[in-house]
Amino acid sequence: MQAWQKLLIVAALATIIVVAGTLVYFNYFSKRRLFISTTTSLYDTGLLDEIEADYEATHNVDLNIVAVGTGIAIQHAKNGDADVVLVHSPSVEKSFLEDGYGVNRKIIAYNFFTIIGPEDDPAGITGKTITEALDDIVAYGESLADQSGQTQIWVSRGDNSGTHSKEKSLWSKAGYDYESIAEERWYASAGQGMGATLNVANQKEAYCLADIGTYLKFYSDGTISLPALILEEQSLLNVYSVMAVNPTVPANQTIHEQINFNDAMDFIQYLISPETQQLITNYGKDTYGQSLFTGAVQPLIDDTPQPIVSWIQDYAFFDGSECPPQYRNGYAELYT
Amino acid sequence: MVDILGGIAKAFELIVSGDPELYGIVSRSLLFSGTAVILAALWGTPLAMLIAFKDFRGKTVIKTFFSTLIGLPTVVLGLILFLIFSRGGPLGFLGLLYTPASIIIGQAILVTPILISIGVSAIESVDPEIMDLAKTLGASESQAQIAVLKEAINGILLSNIASFNRAIAELGVVLLVGGNIAGGGNRTDVLTTAISRYTQRGEIDFAIALGILLMIIIFAINLVVVIARKANYIVALVKSPFSKMKRSVRETER
Numbered sequence: 001m002q003a004w005q006k007l008l009i010v011a012a013l014a015t016i017i018v019v020a021g022t023l024v025y026f027n028y029f030s031k032r033r034l035f036i037s038t039t040t041s042l043y044d045t046g047l048l049d050e051i052e053a054d055y056e057a058t059h060n061v062d063l064n065i066v067a068v069g070t071g072i073a074i075q076h077a078k079n080g081d082a083d084v085v086l087v088h089s090p091s092v093e094k095s096f097l098e099d100g101y102g103v104n105r106k107i108i109a110y111n112f113f114t115i116i117g118p119e120d121d122p123a124g125i126t127g128k129t130i131t132e133a134l135d136d137i138v139a140y141g142e143s144l145a146d147q148s149g150q151t152q153i154w155v156s157r158g159d160n161s162g163t164h165s166k167e168k169s170l171w172s173k174a175g176y177d178y179e180s181i182a183e184e185r186w187y188a189s190a191g192q193g194m195g196a197t198l199n200v201a202n203q204k205e206a207y208c209l210a211d212i213g214t215y216l217k218f219y220s221d222g223t224i225s226l227p228a229l230i231l232e233e234q235s236l237l238n239v240y241s242v243m244a245v246n247p248t249v250p251a252n253q254t255i256h257e258q259i260n261f262n263d264a265m266d267f268i269q270y271l272i273s274p275e276t277q278q279l280i281t282n283y284g285k286d287t288y289g290q291s292l293f294t295g296a297v298q299p300l301i302d303d304t305p306q307p308i309v310s311w312i313q314d315y316a317f318f319d320g321s322e323c324p325p326q327y328r329n330g331y332a333e334l335y336t
Numbered sequence: 337m338v339d340i341l342g343g344i345a346k347a348f349e350l351i352v353s354g355d356p357e358l359y360g361i362v363s364r365s366l367l368f369s370g371t372a373v374i375l376a377a378l379w380g381t382p383l384a385m386l387i388a389f390k391d392f393r394g395k396t397v398i399k400t401f402f403s404t405l406i407g408l409p410t411v412v413l414g415l416i417l418f419l420i421f422s423r424g425g426p427l428g429f430l431g432l433l434y435t436p437a438s439i440i441i442g443q444a445i446l447v448t449p450i451l452i453s454i455g456v457s458a459i460e461s462v463d464p465e466i467m468d469l470a471k472t473l474g475a476s477e478s479q480a481q482i483a484v485l486k487e488a489i490n491g492i493l494l495s496n497i498a499s500f501n502r503a504i505a506e507l508g509v510v511l512l513v514g515g516n517i518a519g520g521g522n523r524t525d526v527l528t529t530a531i532s533r534y535t536q537r538g539e540i541d542f543a544i545a546l547g548i549l550l551m552i553i554i555f556a557i558n559l560v561v562v563i564a565r566k567a568n569y570i571v572a573l574v575k576s577p578f579s580k581m582k583r584s585v586r587e588t589e590r
Contacts, residue, residue, distance in 0.1 A: 004386045007381060019432070081423050195535075258428075
């Protein structure tokens with residue numbers, strides 16, 4: 001036998017040891033793992049860090065949080081790489097449920113998107129409705145002397161996230177074709193998370209659609225200096241929901257055998273418990289002077305405060321329910 | 337605006353104070369990339385020997401193939417491995433996605449072309465007489481190959497260091513197959529992914545501190561290379577009996 005052959009056998013053994021060691025460790029020694037695919041806006045604010053610490057303190061489960069945009073979070077879940085998805089894009093959630101990948105949806109929190117922009121507000125959108133504001137931004141973009149693409153006045157997430165789909169729907173509601181707006185020279189697509197996009201908008205002194213949670217964190221840290229120009233209105237509502245990944249998708253049994261459904265449901269019940277709802281509502285109040293998120297479970301039961309509850313129902317309910325019966329899998333107590 | 341100087345000052349405070357979060361990330365980076373390079377060296381060295389010692393058709397094509405792969409973009413490899421390790425992918429049943437093992441294997445694959453390319457040229461540049469001489473002196477084929485390998489130790493060492501540099505500085509593989517998971521008992525965030533996360537979160541001083549530490553690690557390793565190349569050259573000469581003999585043979589010929 002030649003030297004390289006002997007050495008190659010050693011290498012093969014070493015590789016097997018690394019893989020086998022990992023398998024044994026994660027199957028027999030570590031805590032159960034729950035994979036949560038989530039949107040960057042929940043993660044970048046630090047809320048999930050707090051929830052993770054609180055949950056792991058009382059449960060023998062290791063939360064593995066992978067923060068991506070809603071688009072990729074849903075994709076992860078379809079691949080079977082997530083047990084729970086925490087997202088904020090009702091239209092995407094609806095098709096996720098309809099395709100049979102998600103079950104037991106619960107609306108857990110809401111806040112508002114905001115449009116931020118340069119302090120001197122060259123397009124003059126302050127105090128206007130969102131449709132008027134977008135008209136003004138387009139007019140301002142077209143009036144720019146520099147149409148070389150160097151000056152960009154609108155920065156988009158551009159990553160198929162919940163915030164990005166919100167932006168698309170706002171453009172079409174204002175009467176614009178999103179595809180052609182995205183081609184404009186003054187339109188920039190960051191293709192990154194909320195935090196990174198805010199940084200880009202700040203560098204470019206551009207307008208940008210942001211979720212209020214991430215925005216407030218960055219603004220009060222002094223990381224960005226752009227003020228919020230348009231706040232709470234119905235079309236800027238932002239609703240966060242949680243869904244468990246369906247363990248019994250007929251299309252691909254093999255993938256979903258590994259889905260940790262029991263812990264996923266336990267985590268959902270934890271999220272909607274009054275204590276956790278309080279934690280969500282209180283998060284950041286001390287630091288930022290206002291809530292970054294508001295727990296939605298109790299308001300939906302109490303039907304107050306109005307008009308926000310009816311806005312949530314208009315925007316994020318499917319067939320008059322947060323999760324129509326055909327998309328539920330046990331756990332009837334969630335919906336009483 | 338971002339306060340760069342203030343950020344740097346705070347970063348140094350964090351480094352000096354021995355912040356456990358910071359050094360946890362550094363130690364994970366060193367552990368994952370170090371293991372990856374050791375693993376890759378274990379299979380890369382014999383493969384380099386195979387290519388260098390054997391004469392076969394398509395040898396040039398194979399060598400070109402590996403030297404091209406040195407430039408493989410890390411995100412492309414990350415994407416391929418993500419699809420393979422994903423629970424829906426061919427190796428999904430192993431459950432390796434988002435574990436340290438997937439990072440180690442990914443980085444090991446990433447640096448294998450470096451180890452093979454540099455290794456092959458190091459072995460090939462060893463004087464062929466060494467092999468003949470070893471065999472004349474009664475060494476078996478296998479022992480003779482080891483003798484040549486010892487002569488090439490400088491090049492092999494260089495390839496290992498270059499591999500470690502590439503592994504610890506890459507972002508694509510660790511981000512896509514590691515998942516940059518920051519909490520719990522199974523953390524997979526390392527220097528590069530943590531820098532990206534803290535920058536996105538606006539925690540710039542932490543990101544700067546991590547950046548400084550990453551630069552220090554890479555600088556220290558390159559310093560070691562410079563010293564080792566000088567020192568080891570002598571060590572290699574002393575250690576290998578065949579090169580000594582060859583020299584004495586030459587001298588007597590003269």
